[in-house]
Amino acid sequence: MKANNPHKKAKKRRIFYICRDLERALGMEQNQPDYFIITNATGFARKIAKTNKRIILISEKKTLDTREMLAHPQTAENISAGDYVMVFKNTIQIENICLEHKWQLLNPPAILAAQVEEKISQVLWLGSLKKFLPLIKIDKLKNVTWTGTKFILQYNRSHTGSGTILITSSRQLSKIKKQFPEREARLSKFIDGPMFTNNNIVWNKKIMTGNINYQITGLKPFTDNKFATVGNDWFLPDKILTPAQIKQYKKIAIEVGKKLSKDGWRGLYGIDAVLETKTGRLYLIEINARQPASTTYESQLQQRVRDKKQSITVFDAHLSSLLNLNSNGLKLIKINNGAQIIQRVTADIYHLPKIKINKKNNFNFIQYQNEKIDSDLLRIQTDQGIMSKHKTFNDCGLKLIKFIKTLKY
Secondary structure, eight states, X not given: OOTTOGGGGSOSOOEEEEOSXXXXXXXXXXXXXXXXXXXXXXXXXXXXXXXXXTEEEEOOSSOOOXXXXXXXXXXXXXXXXXXXXXXXXXXXXXXXXXXXXXXXXXXOOHHHHHHHHSHHHHHHHHGGGGGGXXXXXXXXXXXXXXXXXXXXXXXXXXXXXXXXXXXXXXXXXXXXXXXXXXXXXXXXXXXXXXXXXXXXXXXXXXXXXXXXXXXXXXXXXXXXXXXXXXXXXXSSHHHHOXXXXXXXXXXXXXXXXXXXXXXXXOEEEEEEEEEOTTTOOEEXXXXXXXXXXXXXXXXXXXXXXXXXXXXXXXXXXXXXXXXXXXXXXXXXXXXXXXXXXXXXXXXXOOOOOOOOOOTTTXXXXXXXXXXXXXXXXXXXXESSOOEEETTEEOHHHHHHHHHHHHSOO
């Protein structure tokens, strides 16, 4: 970590990042004093732990989630009362475990995160800011009627596209209504166009807007779910968005950040927005009230181009904010290239052999031990963009697809 990063000046108290997947905690440069990671002993984690003695691995027959890892005896053996704890996504159960052990949880309150992130409570929380949404209404399914125009139906809780349904016919809607007549749903206008996302930080009442990336969504062979997010491309936004649209995007991000700050939020949050092709207008689609999944790789890309004293990565800014340190005029490092994409478990691709690093490929690989449909199977990262335009891969992206298809599974 460079000398300009403010959390070097934090009180000498150890920080433990507890995470299911090690990749979530690797946004900080390796082997930093007083920063420890507790995670599952996967093949990838074992490899990284060989050169980072502050990674503590828990070996069990099954992969533990964050709550299970916090409750594991090995975790209690390593964390002392008063130590800092941070997690990828906070829950009430996680808060209770930390309270019981007298560990100081850094993440914002779980109840606020849920209110902001869940689809129906989010609309109520936004208040006047719901003008940014392509909202039709919120209603019980039994009251929803088909008008002849396709629309998006979302249940209160969803993740990376699950719980999001494109309604295209009266027959489809009737079937869902019959199954869940009393279930409340959020109904939104279907917006045709590319999606974008970015990582932002609330830091001492200051809103720092991160680099916009194109959100790779629903593309085969990486997923079978047309609404599933499978990757991020930091090269493409400048090729699609006009300066006015970038300004519009940042306005939405800042307004959401101000409301979060007013309610006591600290640290990272992400927004997803879709660009309507016909009108050029941007609509807010989703708020991630937590550390977004792209944080780690964006921070690693930022570390590679860090060249100014008053600059900081999104992960360092997140941690510094959680520690309530002074921002001292720091700005987020700008990047405009790089991409990552995730091969999810699909009907056709459900297992991959152990991949050996081929230096000729110039790609970085992270493998996961998951079996559930649409869960992460392989993360591929590159320092260049992989998209040439909306829904279209460039030569680098096509090379990745060829690589996936040549693997035996």
